[in-house]
Amino acid sequence: MEVNVKAKESTNKEQSRSGADVLIQSLKKQGVDIIFGYPGGAVLPIYDALYKNPIRHVLARHEQGAIHAAEGYARVSGKIGVVIATSGPGATNLVTGIADAMLDSLPLVIFTGQVASSVIGTDAFQEADIIGITQPITKHNYQVKNVEDLPRIVKEAFYIASTGRPGPVLVDIPKDISTQMFLSATDENEDIHLPGYQPTKNPNYLQIQKAIKVISNSKKPLILGGAGILAAKATKELKEFVERHQIPITNTLLGLGGIDGDHPLFLGMAGMHGTYTANTAICDCDVLINIGARFDDRLTGNLAHFAPNAKVVHIDIDPAEIGKNVSTAVPIVADAKEALRELLNQSFDSPDTVDWLASLNVNKKEYALRYKADKEKGILPQQAVELIHRLTNGDAVVTTDVGQHQMWTAQYYRFNNPHNWVTSGGLGTMGFGFPAAIGAQLAKPHERVVAVVGDAGFQMTLQELSLLQEFRLPVKVVILNNQSLGMVRQWQQTFYEERYSQSLVHVQPDFVKLAQAYEIQGYKVETMEEAEKVFAEAFSTNEPALIDCRVVQLENVYPMVAPGKGLNEMIGVRGE
Amino acid sequence: MKRIITTTVINQSGVLNRVTGLLMKRQFNIESISVGHTEQPGMSKMTFVVNVEDEQKIEQLLKQLQKQIDVIKVNDITDKAMVMRELALVKVATVPAVRSEIYSIVEPFRATVIDMSKSATTFQVTGDPEKIEAFIDLMKPYGIKELTRTGVSAFVRENQKVPTTHLSIL
Ligand SMILES: Cc1ncc(C[n+]2csc(CCOP(=O)(O)OP(=O)(O)O)c2C)c(N)n1
Numbered sequence: 064m065e066v067n068v069k070a071k072e073s074t075n076k077e078q079s080r081s082g083a084d085v086l087i088q089s090l091k092k093q094g095v096d097i098i099f100g101y102p103g104g105a106v107l108p109i110y111d112a113l114y115k116n117p118i119r120h121v122l123a124r125h126e127q128g129a130i131h132a133a134e135g136y137a138r139v140s141g142k143i144g145v146v147i148a149t150s151g152p153g154a155t156n157l158v159t160g161i162a163d164a165m166l167d168s169l170p171l172v173i174f175t176g177q178v179a180s181s182v183i184g185t186d187a188f189q190e191a192d193i194i195g196i197t198q199p200i201t202k203h204n205y206q207v208k209n210v211e212d213l214p215r216i217v218k219e220a221f222y223i224a225s226t227g228r229p230g231p232v233l234v235d236i237p238k239d240i241s242t243q244m245f246l247s248a249t250d251e252n253e254d255i256h257l258p259g260y261q262p263t264k265n266p267n268y269l270q271i272q273k274a275i276k277v278i279s280n281s282k283k284p285l286i287l288g289g290a291g292i293l294a295a296k297a298t299k300e301l302k303e304f305v306e307r308h309q310i311p312i313t314n315t316l317l318g319l320g321g322i323d324g325d326h327p328l329f330l331g332m333a334g335m336h337g338t339y340t341a342n343t344a345i346c347d348c349d350v351l352i353n354i355g356a357r358f359d360d361r362l363t364g365n366l367a368h369f370a371p372n373a374k375v376v377h378i379d380i381d382p383a384e385i386g387k388n389v390s391t392a393v394p395i396v397a398d399a400k401e402a403l404r405e406l407l408n409q410s411f412d413s414p415d416t417v418d419w420l421a422s423l424n425v426n427k428k429e430y431a432l433r434y435k436a437d438k439e440k441g442i443l444p445q446q447a448v449e450l451i452h453r454l455t456n457g458d459a460v461v462t463t464d465v466g467q468h469q470m471w472t473a474q475y476y477r478f479n480n481p482h483n484w485v486t487s488g489g490l491g492t493m494g495f496g497f498p499a500a501i502g503a504q505l506a507k508p509h510e511r512v513v514a515v516v517g518d519a520g521f522q523m524t525l526q527e528l529s530l531l532q533e534f535r536l537p538v539k540v541v542i543l544n545n546q547s548l549g550m551v552r553q554w555q556q557t558f559y560e561e562r563y564s565q566s567l568v569h570v571q572p573d574f575v576k577l578a579q580a581y582e583i584q585g586y587k588v589e590t591m592e593e594a595e596k597v598f599a600e601a602f603s604t605n606e607p608a609l610i611d612c613r614v615v616q617l618e619n620v621y622p623m624v625a626p627g628k629g630l631n632e633m634i635g636v637r638g639e
Numbered sequence: 640m641k642r643i644i645t646t647t648v649i650n651q652s653g654v655l656n657r658v659t660g661l662l663m664k665r666q667f668n669i670e671s672i673s674v675g676h677t678e679q680p681g682m683s684k685m686t687f688v689v690n691v692e693d694e695q696k697i698e699q700l701l702k703q704l705q706k707q708i709d710v711i712k713v714n715d716i717t718d719k720a721m722v723m724r725e726l727a728l729v730k731v732a733t734v735p736a737v738r739s740e741i742y743s744i745v746e747p748f749r750a751t752v753i754d755m756s757k758s759a760t761t762f763q764v765t766g767d768p769e770k771i772e773a774f775i776d777l778m779k780p781y782g783i784k785e786l787t788r789t790g791v792s793a794f795v796r797e798n799q800k801v802p803t804t805h806l807s808i809l
């Protein structure tokens with residue numbers, strides 16, 4: 064008799080689950096195998112549930128580090144990055160990363176703790192209205208009001224984050240919801256029912272026909288490939304399309320890797336620091352086929368001068384991007400892969416691009432990216448990037464921070480493979496590059512990951528060196544150290560008559576000692592000779608390394624389209 | 640140009656905030672907004688009047704609204720045959736000397752008296768915004784003590800006389 068009762072009690076106990084338990088189970092159901100996060104009061108129940116039912120958790124040293132790592136992870140793996148932070152300051156520390164993921168369409172699901180439901184709205188300890196704060200910077204957000212809703216909300220959040228145009232979804236969970244007992248017997252009964260969310264995947268047949276007609280009749284067609292191609296995993300289809308019809312292609316900053324950097328039809332990146340060939344091709348083309356790019360102002364320059372001769376075909380999964388900045392002759396709302404498949408399924412006459420390609424090839428030779436190396440002056444940042452490219456055969460996963468080094472990396476690291484390029488484009492977030500590399504390395508443990516960062520941006524999130532120390536992640540951190548906020552300094556030189564207001568940094572930590580403090584091999588190089596040796600050594604180990612690579616301070620990123628100018632008005636085309 | 644937009648939204652907490660927040664973020668100018676339940680449980684309808692520069696802007700607005708997860712339907716009904724009503728409460732100074740004069744003016748507007756004191760009368764007037772404007776203009780000389788308007792509420796008529804080109808989501 065007694066034994067029976069006991070047995071019954073224990074099964075009851077096993078079955079009774081708290082909201083937090085249900086949350087962890089829901090994450091497992093979604094296939095989550097890594098969480099980036101940081102605990103605190105409002106998420107204690109969640110961390111307790113995690114303790115009992117573990118999922119790999121990476122404890123960043125700052126919530127911003129956690130979310131950028133999740134972004135890096137999402138970018139290279141194509142999976143959803145999962146983040147947990149506590150209420151109030153934990154949640155607000157995520158804001159930069161959330162905005163970054165929103166602008167760059169990265170799939171994240173973020174769980175924030177919230178004060179107990181009974182005190183929401185009373186300015187309780189560590190209360191912040193994170194729903195209000197993140198409304199304009201999330202694809203969607205939820206505050207859980209009933210514990211019974213948790214499984215459904217988690218399911219919806221993952222669905223919304225990863226489908227259509229990907230983006231961050233935040234779920235705010237009051238502490239009492241995490242601790243409450245979950246009474247429903249089942250939690251996965253409901254199918255996702257989102258009548259207001261039905262992204263279009265397949266292209267409209269008539270629109271495809273229109274596009275074909277426009278492309279067939281063109282003489283100077285050009286493809287602009289954006290990150291949508293990578294998000295849709297459509298690089299194979301893109302290559303086939305480009306090659307079959309012999310159409311030249313340029314990429315946006317975030318679209319790099321969509322086609323191999325050395326492909327003969329690739330013109331290099333377009334935009335503010337794009338190549339002469341790519342930018343003039345945009346000005347000259349008669350048909351511009353935009354696949355998964357959003358015509359951001361850093362790409363288009365002055366809209367009045369953008370692609371003045373072109374009929375625009377725009378393929379985008381987000382209808383709101385079509386016609387937003389550039390008027391479009393043939394709008395196609397679709398997933399890039401589906402649209403390209405449909406274009407490949409149709410047989411149609413290729414445009415005759417022989418002359419067009421010939422003239423572009425002349426430009427490619429004549430106006431190739433260039434710099435003037437000078438042994439006396441020291442290492443040029445471009446040389447350092449080329450060295451990294453050489454040592455990694457163009458196969459590495461490369462992340463960058465924001466600034467000059469980012470543009471040089473975009474220009475000179477030609478990617479052989481898609482999904483290896485991780486940079487903050489839309490928001491331009493300093494502090495992004497290093498933690499993003501950690502996430503990327505966790506996503507691809509067997510690949511070489513290099514974080515190319517600036518001396519200033521690195522210092523915004525360098526506390527995450529702890530993660531290299533802890534997990535011995537073989538990330539190679541290369542600081543292109545120009546002892547300045549280089550990009551700011553370049554603008555001050557160009558537009559403010561060399562008044563270097565707050566952009567020259569004379570005081571820096573000893574980066575080598577800093578690395579050593581985290582038990583990481585640190586190097587400092589000042590000449591190309593040293594660099595050749597040190598980079599080769601650092602890149603040959605399976606251990607983390609940090610290289611303080613001193614570069615010429617006053618080097619500028621060229622070519623450049625000044626703000627407000629058209630793409631046809633580049634300066635520094637010859638590299639000076 | 641002035642556009643009248645109706646949206647059907649899931650009646651979730653914060654949905655009004657989402658929509659107005661979106662309009663603010665995208666720099667749209669709301670002239671009026673009204674919200675209420677619909678015949679479908681759990682659904683609300685919002686009607687708002689916005690001022691936009693051109694067609695491209697309005698298309699962008701419709702698409703951005705449509706993108707919201709809690710927004711089910713978006714329509715620009717400006718060019719359609721529709722019924723459109725607004726309600727205003729207008730408290731006018733009505734000293735005995737002018738009272739009958741005012742009442743005679745009010746009559747064609749079919750405004751109703753809903754409150755009265757020695758020196759003031761509160762009228763309720765319904766109609767399209769122009770009618771309400773006209774009413775307010777006529778009352779102004781007598782002294783408006785207080786005024787409140789609900790904003791426009793509207794939907795399209797069952798019978799559309801002429802086929803109109805209107806913007807909608809692809
Ligand atoms: C969080 C943040 N603050 C400020 C800026 C503005 N900003 C853009 S580039 C830059 C300088 C970056 O310096 P560094 O990291 O050393 O890179 P460099 O340009 O020298 O390669 C600054 C301050 C920014 N993009 N992000």
Ligand SMILES: [Mg+2]
Pocket residue numbers: 517518519543544545546547548549
């Ligand atoms: Mg710098």
